[in-house]
Amino acid sequence: xxxxxxxxxxxxxxxxxxxxxxxxxxxxxxxxxxxxxxxxxxxxxxxxxxxxxxxxxxxxxxxxxxxxxxxxxxxxxxxxxxxxxxxxxxxxxxxxxxxxxxxxxxxxxxxxxxxxxxxxxxxxxxxxxxxxxxxxxxxxxxxxxxxxxxxxxxxxxxxxxxxxxxxxxxxxxxxxxxxxxxxxxxxxxxxxxxxxxxxxxxxxxxxxxxxxxxxxxxxxxxxxxxxxxxxxxxxxxxxxxxxxxxxxxxxxxxxxxxxxxxxxxxxxxxxxxxxxxxxxxxxxxxxxxxxxxxxxxxxxxxxxxxxxxxxxxxxxxxxxxx
Amino acid sequence: xxxxxxxxxxxxxxxxxxxxxxxxxxxxxxxxxxxxxxxxxxxxxxxxxxxxxxxxxxxxxxxxxxxxxxxxxxxxxxxxxxxxxxxxxxxxxxxxxxxxxxxxxxxxxxxxxxxxxxxxxxxxxxxxxxxxxxxxxxxxxxxxxxxxxxxxxxxxxxxxxxxxxxxxxxxxxxxxxxxxxxxxxxxxxxxxxxxxxxxxxxxxxxxxxxxxxxxxxxxxxxxxxxxxxxxxxxxxxxxxxxxxxxxxxxxxxxxxxxxxxxxxxxxxxxxxxxxxxxxxxxxxxxxxxxxxxxxxxxxxxxxxxxxxxxxxxxxxxxxx
Numbered sequence: 001x002x003x004x005x006x007x008x009x010x011x012x013x014x015x016x017x018x019x020x021x022x023x024x025x026x027x028x029x030x031x032x033x034x035x036x037x038x039x040x041x042x043x044x045x046x047x048x049x050x051x052x053x054x055x056x057x058x059x060x061x062x063x064x065x066x067x068x069x070x071x072x073x074x075x076x077x078x079x080x081x082x083x084x085x086x087x088x089x090x091x092x093x094x095x096x097x098x099x100x101x102x103x104x105x106x107x108x109x110x111x112x113x114x115x116x117x118x119x120x121x122x123x124x125x126x127x128x129x130x131x132x133x134x135x136x137x138x139x140x141x142x143x144x145x146x147x148x149x150x151x152x153x154x155x156x157x158x159x160x161x162x163x164x165x166x167x168x169x170x171x172x173x174x175x176x177x178x179x180x181x182x183x184x185x186x187x188x189x190x191x192x193x194x195x196x197x198x199x200x201x202x203x204x205x206x207x208x209x210x211x212x213x214x215x216x217x218x219x220x221x222x223x224x225x226x227x228x229x230x231x232x233x234x235x236x237x238x239x240x241x242x243x244x245x246x247x248x249x250x251x252x253x254x255x256x257x258x259x260x261x262x263x264x265x266x267x268x269x270x271x272x273x274x275x276x277x278x279x280x281x282x283x284x285x286x287x288x289x290x291x292x293x294x295x296x297x298x299x300x301x302x303x304x305x306x307x308x309x310x311x312x313x314x315x316x317x318x319x320x321x322x
Numbered sequence: 323x324x325x326x327x328x329x330x331x332x333x334x335x336x337x338x339x340x341x342x343x344x345x346x347x348x349x350x351x352x353x354x355x356x357x358x359x360x361x362x363x364x365x366x367x368x369x370x371x372x373x374x375x376x377x378x379x380x381x382x383x384x385x386x387x388x389x390x391x392x393x394x395x396x397x398x399x400x401x402x403x404x405x406x407x408x409x410x411x412x413x414x415x416x417x418x419x420x421x422x423x424x425x426x427x428x429x430x431x432x433x434x435x436x437x438x439x440x441x442x443x444x445x446x447x448x449x450x451x452x453x454x455x456x457x458x459x460x461x462x463x464x465x466x467x468x469x470x471x472x473x474x475x476x477x478x479x480x481x482x483x484x485x486x487x488x489x490x491x492x493x494x495x496x497x498x499x500x501x502x503x504x505x506x507x508x509x510x511x512x513x514x515x516x517x518x519x520x521x522x523x524x525x526x527x528x529x530x531x532x533x534x535x536x537x538x539x540x541x542x543x544x545x546x547x548x549x550x551x552x553x554x555x556x557x558x559x560x561x562x563x564x565x566x567x568x569x570x571x572x573x574x575x576x577x578x579x580x581x582x583x584x585x586x587x588x589x590x591x592x593x594x595x596x597x598x599x600x601x602x603x604x605x606x607x608x609x610x611x612x613x614x615x616x617x618x619x620x621x622x623x624x625x626x627x628x629x630x631x632x633x634x635x636x637x638x639x640x641x642x
Contacts, residue, residue: 024451050451056481061440061474068444071429072379073452076444091471095434096441104422104430105413106635140636164638 001184006176008153009039009115013077016161017047020075023161026053026062027079027115036081037117037176063089063114067097067166070112075161083118083132083170090135097166098141109164113157119172119209119259120307126295129303131259133170133208134266137236143167144236145190148211150180152234155188163190170236172209172259190235193243199229202317203247205270206257207233210308214257217313228317236266244270245278252283255316257308262290287316327597328606330372330529334364334585335610337388340397343614344387344404344418348564352621353404356433357418358385362559365584366491367392369532370459370554373540377456379445381429381438384419385491385558389461393428395421401617408627409620415635427456435496436469438462439488443475446484450547457485457543459536465496467510476517479549486549487539491526493558498570514551526556527582557582 003011016023025040031054034041044052055062059080066078080086086093093114100108120129137144143163147153153171160167167190196211197218206214211232218228231247233240248254254274258267267288274286292306341361347353360367363385371380371392382389390400395411403410404418412422412431420431429445432438442460449456466472467490479486490510494501501508514521520542524535532554539550557579561568568576592598598606 022452056474056477058474058478060471061443061478064437064440064471064475065444065447065478068441068446069448069451070444071441072445072448074444074448091434091437092440096432096437100430101638102635103412103416103420104424105410105415106638107412107422107424108429109638 002179002181003150004176005150005153005178006037006039008150008182009157009171010041010043012154012157013040014043014046016077016157017043017051020161022073022075023077024051024053024074025077025079026055026066028055028057028081030054030079035079037173040079059085059088060092064092064096066112066114067092067110070110071100071108075111077113077115077161080114080116082128083116084127084130086116087132093136093142093166093168094139098139101165102141110166111161111164113160113167113169115169115171117173118170119174120296120303121174121209123298123300123303125298129296131291133168133236134260134264136168137266137269141165142237143190145169146208146234146236147171148175148208148232148234150178151182151186152188154182155186156190159188159190170208174209178212191240193231193233193235193240195229195247196232197228197230199227200251201226201228202253202255202320203229203231203251204255204257204313204317205231205233205244205247207236208259210257210259213308213310214313217310217317220310220314221317226317226321239269239273241273241277244274248274248278249281252281253320254282254286255289255313255320256286257289257313259291259308261293262288263293265290284320287320289313289316327530327592330368330533331585331588331592331598331603332606332609333368333392334529334588335607336397336613337364337367337391338585339607339610339614340391340400340617341387343618345560345564347404347618353418355417356384356563358563359560360385360388362579362583363491363493363526363556364388365529365532365588366526366554366556369529370461370489370536373533373536374459375456376427377454379427379429379442379449379456379458380461381442381458382431382461383435383438383463384431384433385463386421386431387418390421390423390428390431393423393426395423395426395428397613397617398620401621402624405621407621407624409624413635414627436462436466436471439466439471439475440478442486442488443478443484446479446486447482450484457487457540459487459489459540461489461491463496464490464492464494464501464510465499465504467513468496468504476514476519476549476551480517480519483548485543485547487536487543488549488551489536490551490553491556492553493556495558495562495571497562498566500570511551511553519549519551521551521553523553523555526554527584527587529584529588
């Protein structure tokens, strides 16, 4: 069946609501409005206002309510409109959801799924465009997923809900309109990275909204006779370092592409792990392609210049292969 | 008064003696980190928790030793937690500020001011959607009223008609900041009106007044499945924590409040009413001291968790 990433998320949420009466979706405009990215359109009519619960603009309050509901036996899916807005709820995610199990000596698991849109590319300027998923990937107690394909959007939610601990799902807003054929009965391993394109000349390690750009760069490189392997991390915490190392041992060269800022980035963590695990497998110094160290600007040409682009990835590969 | 008046006095002694011993153990470096004593405020937890049922959820703050004890968490496991022992009620991972007991619906023990309030809303939502009879009682201080979480949570609970009893233990100081220096409106119960919520206030130094106020409020929340805000006027006799030189309040003010000591005044009332004689009061005190002695012995005797277990309980083991 050919569906969009948006459809895939909606179908996954619908499946979850059908499968388990404890599941509910809550967030700003998830109900009558249909979701700010139209992910939940139609679900209110099917499941009613108890389970498709519109909230006031109270990120701290409704995420905290989600944490309490999870402790109380429900399986809430909490939608936060954007990663930038999630900072208003950071306390409940980092200081409570992630810590409660440990702080209570293992008495309280917090089975909450928190979904948020991330990323730039739509001229929404600095307060709607940042990629802060790396902040969540820093925190023990959380699992951080970044579905980059329609198939992952379709299949990641079920195992995330089955996880007894808090899961943050970060959806790049530029992906919602992407389309693919997705078979029925798809499953997803939320422990592992995935090779999206096999290759032997260089490993391109990426995740989320950068995946389509990296695949496009791999096409350009292939036309030049450079077969790049594209590895989609999929899970930012816990990082699947083994898959990164396996790819590197095949290619001996690596470029990490991450829409976050380079300083303190997930790309930096990936390179640090590579240095610890398999530095001597590298035949060339690694490279990172990240966003410029600037708040994302409004003007189209400046926004484009601030973000990782296909040309930049190709150029970085040329550097590590030269 | 259906609740046993002697029990109320006995429980206040248990909290007082436990915490006095904790302060001594802090001096001996047996207890470390932050230690926030509830001394002076015991009537709040004792009166309140005696008015609740086992089905009700309780959330408290980092000044929660009394609430935990009242909820039935054994003093042994509270004291062991203070020590950081694996036999503690949070297996030594939480300490003084993070007492938890899932079997008693005691949800901690939070040290982020105001963070329990949104979770109380969620617990009440879960009870409502899962058709469970309990209500959720969330204790917090006057300091939390300044947090956005207070306002967001009261609004959500009222908007969604959830059975939450919000209890402000107003001890007049948010750490060192007097209420009048932090709030434009110091009548905290009145804040409920902005959220179309009922409210009430009671003397938090009088255990029977607290019991009556919580009984009435809890009954309304239970029957109406609507939230309520209750303000208890109380006072902390000791410093905010063990690191507080108390530069922000007069000794005379503290002494004035100590004349209203909830334990001394209630003991005198029970003697005056002929419920207890002096020997009876002393017996309650002695029993509390003996329980504390036993708890310290337990905490001293039980083993430390092996460092090899450091990484446990970050995630739930698979298959659970």
